[in-house]
Amino acid sequence: MSLEDPNPVSAADAADALAHADFDFVIVPGLRNSGPAHWQSAWHEHFPVWQRVSQENWDRPDIDAWLAATEATLARCTRPAILVAHSFGSLASTLIASRHPDAVAATFLVAPADPAKFGLGDALPQGALPVPSTLVASRNDPWLRYEWAAIWAQRWGSKFIDLGTAGHVNADSGYGPWPGGLPLLAALVARTSRKALSLPFALAA
Secondary structure, three states: OOOOOOOOOOHHHHHHHHHOOOOEEEEEOOOOOOOOOOHHHHHHHHOOOOEEOOOOOOOOOOHHHHHHHHHHHHOOOOOOEEEEEEOHHHHHHHHHHHHOOOOEEEEEEEOOOOHHHHOOOOOOOOOOOOOOEEEEEOOOOOOOOHHHHHHHHHHHOOEEEEOOOOOOOOHHHOOOOOOOHHHHHHHHHHHOOHHHHHOOOOOOO
């Protein structure tokens, strides 16, 4: 659990690798969506072909609404997708990955919210996710204690990345465009099993 990821790839090289990846990408925001200064919005602007989950009410933490909106977005993909999630969106993404491993190739879980705050502790996967995953955590995240982030990462079989004191890893914490996150995502894509590409692609009804 070092403060720096050992991957030496630069942000520019990572961006190029992501642009040529053999996967679709789906951005899954958390509560109140991700504003224009948020890294998810910056990445979407840089990669306009990426899909982004959209829904009517971003202020109510309704997990079923997040799941339905994410499934609708996945249905528009033509290849297995990498879910790029933040906060409450990370919680939804673990469920989506568990339910649709044929449609989801991997999950990138940044600063997950505390499931207990939303009564979801028992509803989320209690074992390893069926797809590769990375969980990026902060030591002073007001939405989830660092110790619990490590516990959930171990439970889900996720690679655990310690960002140090990074708040909630959002614009308010100084993580606007967050170019340093691109190599972390590229590393996940690189280790994602290429076997996913040979599986029948179909989002279960």
